[in-house]
Amino acid sequence: MSKTALHHYQRCCFIRAFESAIATQAAAGNVPGLVHLSTGSEVADVVLASHLDSRLDQVTGSHRSHGIALACGAEPLEVAKEILGKEGGLSDGLGGTQHLIAPEAGFLTSNGIVGAQVPMAAGAALSAKTRADGGIGVAVFGDGAANQGAVLETMNLAVVLKLPMLFVMYNNGMAQTTAAATATGGSLIARSESFGLEAYTTDSADYADCIRVFGKAVQTARRGTAACVDVAVTRDHGHYFGDGDADDFQASTAMKSLEKYILNQSISLDSLTAAKNRAQEDAVAVVAQAAAGAADG
Amino acid sequence: MQSRLLRKLPQGPPMVKRDMTLQQALNQALHQMMAENDSVVCIGEDIAVSGGVFGVTGGLAERFGNARVIDTPISETAFVGMAVGAAMTGLKPMVELMFCDFAGVCFDQILNQAAKARFLSNNRLELPLIIRTTMGAGDGSGAMHSQSLHGLFACIPGLTVVCPSTPADAAGLLKASFASADPVVFMENKQLYTTTGPVGEDLPVVPLGKAALVRAGGDVTVVAASAMVQQALKAASALESGGVSVAVIDPRTIKPLDIDTIITSVEKTGRLLVVDEGAAYGGFADAVIAQVTQGAFEFLRSKPGKLTPPDTPVPYAVLAEQAWLPGAKDIEKAVLNMMDQNNDNT
Numbered sequence: 185m186s187k188t189a190l191h192h193y194q195r196c197c198f199i200r201a202f203e204s205a206i207a208t209q210a211a212a213g214n215v216p217g218l219v220h221l222s223t224g225s226e227v228a229d230v231v232l233a234s235h236l237d238s239r240l241d242q243v244t245g246s247h248r249s250h251g252i253a254l255a256c257g258a259e260p261l262e263v264a265k266e267i268l269g270k271e272g273g274l275s276d277g278l279g280g281t282q283h284l285i286a287p288e289a290g291f292l293t294s295n296g297i298v299g300a301q302v303p304m305a306a307g308a309a310l311s312a313k314t315r316a317d318g319g320i321g322v323a324v325f326g327d328g329a330a331n332q333g334a335v336l337e338t339m340n341l342a343v344v345l346k347l348p349m350l351f352v353m354y355n356n357g358m359a360q361t362t363a364a365a366t367a368t369g370g371s372l373i374a375r376s377e378s379f380g381l382e383a384y385t386t387d388s389a390d391y392a393d394c395i396r397v398f399g400k401a402v403q404t405a406r407r408g409t410a411a412c413v414d415v416a417v418t419r420d421h422g423h424y425f426g427d428g429d430a431d432d433f434q435a436s437t438a439m440k441s442l443e444k445y446i447l448n449q450s451i452s453l454d455s456l457t458a459a460k461n462r463a464q465e466d467a468v469a470v471v472a473q474a475a476a477g478a479a480d481g
Numbered sequence: 482m483q484s485r486l487l488r489k490l491p492q493g494p495p496m497v498k499r500d501m502t503l504q505q506a507l508n509q510a511l512h513q514m515m516a517e518n519d520s521v522v523c524i525g526e527d528i529a530v531s532g533g534v535f536g537v538t539g540g541l542a543e544r545f546g547n548a549r550v551i552d553t554p555i556s557e558t559a560f561v562g563m564a565v566g567a568a569m570t571g572l573k574p575m576v577e578l579m580f581c582d583f584a585g586v587c588f589d590q591i592l593n594q595a596a597k598a599r600f601l602s603n604n605r606l607e608l609p610l611i612i613r614t615t616m617g618a619g620d621g622s623g624a625m626h627s628q629s630l631h632g633l634f635a636c637i638p639g640l641t642v643v644c645p646s647t648p649a650d651a652a653g654l655l656k657a658s659f660a661s662a663d664p665v666v667f668m669e670n671k672q673l674y675t676t677t678g679p680v681g682e683d684l685p686v687v688p689l690g691k692a693a694l695v696r697a698g699g700d701v702t703v704v705a706a707s708a709m710v711q712q713a714l715k716a717a718s719a720l721e722s723g724g725v726s727v728a729v730i731d732p733r734t735i736k737p738l739d740i741d742t743i744i745t746s747v748e749k750t751g752r753l754l755v756v757d758e759g760a761a762y763g764g765f766a767d768a769v770i771a772q773v774t775q776g777a778f779e780f781l782r783s784k785p786g787k788l789t790p791p792d793t794p795v796p797y798a799v800l801a802e803q804a805w806l807p808g809a810k811d812i813e814k815a816v817l818n819m820m821d822q823n824n825d826n827t
Contacts, residue, residue, distance in 0.1 A: 242566075242570055244566070274603075275601060275602055275603035275605070276603045278600060278601060278603050279601040279602070279603070283601040285601060285602045285605065285606065287569070287570075287605075287606070292566070292569060292570065293569070293598070293601075293602075293606075295594075296593070297589055297593050297594075300562065300589050300590065300593060300594055302562070303558060303559045303560075303561070303562020303563050303565070303566065303590065304562050304563070304565055304566030304569065304594060305566060306559065306562065306563040306566060307562065307563040307564060307565055307566020307567035307568070307569065307570060307572075307574075308566050308567070308569070308570045309566075310522070310563055310566070310567045310572065311566075311567050311570035311571050311572050312570075313548075314520075314522065314548065314549075314567075314572060315571070321566065333558055334558045334559065334562060334589070334590075337554075337556035337558050337559035338556075338559045338562070338563070340554055340556065340559070341553065341554060341556055341559040341560060341563060344554060345551065345553075
């Protein structure tokens with residue numbers, strides 16, 4: 185468990201540093217449009233992906249999907265080039281930051297329309313069910329999307345069609361600039377329960393619980409019972425990078441808590457720091473490599 | 482089933498043709514497609530147990546089971562989106578959208594998801610999805626069950642749009658749509674389901690993007706789609722007795738449009754009338770006129786004409802709806818009016 189945790193931590197550090205390097209590129213004007221960084225959800229990204237099988241499962245994500253795409257195993261250089269709008273990106277720069285497509289890594293697509301990715305994951309679930317190969321469809325969306333009809337309709341559809349599907353709600357309490365308190369009536373996880381989904385709640389700042397809950401939810405979906413996980417995450421760099429939030433890229437709350445967990449597992453601070461440094465160097469190098477050369481080149 | 486037995490018989494010319502309705506032709510094509518390919522799944526409201534509100538999916542659930550013929554809740558966004566995701570991951574979904582008016586509630590999945598998947602993936606994703614839907618006024622269904630939105634779909638890059646007008650074309654174009662790796666919006670006019678016509682025994686494929694010259698003529702080219710083809714043919718017969726020879730072209734596929742067939746005819750006639758049940762503004766009729774004007778301006782002997790409904794929603798009352806729809810008499814009048822014009826500037 186401790187070795188796994190350290191490995192997960194290193195993956196989180198990679199995503200965090202990758203996003204930091206992308207932010208630097210954005211600040212330098214090297215990203216065609218706005219970027220929505222996934223800083224704050226690293227632990228959720230990595231833990232969720234650790235329970236999936238990229239040969240069988242397909243994940244669809246929101247506009248904020250750099251982290252989950254990388255966690256699933258999308259090629260980092262291709263992801264970086266895609267975000268920078270370059271040839272050699274996943275789609276040679278035609279899609280961009282909000283349209284990351286890496287089905288070979290089990291990441292079917294991210295999406296520019298809030299909530300639209302959710303019914304598409306039901307389609308991946310239907311394909312898996314039809315093939316009877318044990319795969320699942322996973323929809324990752326934010327609490328802001330949970331007020332979209334597409335999400336609520338799909339929860340109902342997944343239950344009545346008995347789809348092997350997992351709904352994963354990254355609950356950061358914000359819908360763009362509107363707080364959940366003013367945007368959402370009732371409880372989001374209670375909604376999913378009322379549709380008949382197996383509902384779970386966890387916090388990405390509690391790594392052990394997160395591992396346990398995602399493991400259970402993925403198993404449930406694999407058995408053909410649609411499930412939903414409400415996972416608390418933070419949103420560390422605003423709706424999009426540069427819209428006024430702090431620019432600390434050191435670690436998310438969840439990552440700091442994962443550090444403590446690892447140090448309690450008889451792993452030395454040196455090992456932890458080494459893992460972090462290695463991940464950061466790798467991420468910085470890959471984004472620099474993507475950025476090298478002429479724009480669009 | 483009968484069609485399965487027939488397919489096992491040795492095939493050879495001459496091709497046997499049988500009369501059937503457009504609804505029966507579509508139903509047989511669906512049976513054939515589902516029998517030939519296990520990846521085909523049918524998804525929609527009331528398509529399994531009841532066989533579809535227009536009977537097009539009749540018998541499919543009994544034959545292929547409810548895992549492949551799926552009755553859905555009234556949640557177009559969810560089930561059209563599910564079909565999009567299924568098409569991305571190896572299935573060949575046919576989704577029935579009961580009326581094209583209902584595209585309003587799931588337009589994101591059509592406009593942003595289905596239509597853009599191939600582009601956004603830089604050709605890595607295929608999207609073999611068929612959205613079968615209905616169109617057409619004339620049965621008192623009112624403003625939200627009678628629209629003809631083929632022009633709206635056609636202006637979205639990434640979608641193929643098909644509007645068959647005969648039973649043989651309906652079956653043949655549906656089979657071609659099943660062979661497509663890209664999303665097809667297949668629009669069936671409600672008024673045509675009971676139209677009868679000869680259909681080849683094995684339901685021959687009709688290629689997408691190929692118009693039909695359904696009547697040859699030398700004086701005026703009338704381009705008419707879907708239910709307007711019958712009106713154009715009626716008008717052409719009446720005009721012939723008055724000595725006016727009308728060519729009638731059924732584009733069959735709205736997009737990609739077979740503009741070459743239309744221009745070839747206009748080069749001969751020098752006159753173009755487009756008759757369409759779609760939008761009066763920025764619709765299919767305008768698109769055809771723009772392309773012909775740009776491609777064959779020097780051949781035009783009169784200004785191109787169009788007949789569409791007025792720029793209003795479809796009215797409900799019987800006489801109002803009849804007045805709203807273009808008909809054979811309107812076409813005759815428009816053609817004669819066009820014959821009086823002679824642009825000799827060329």
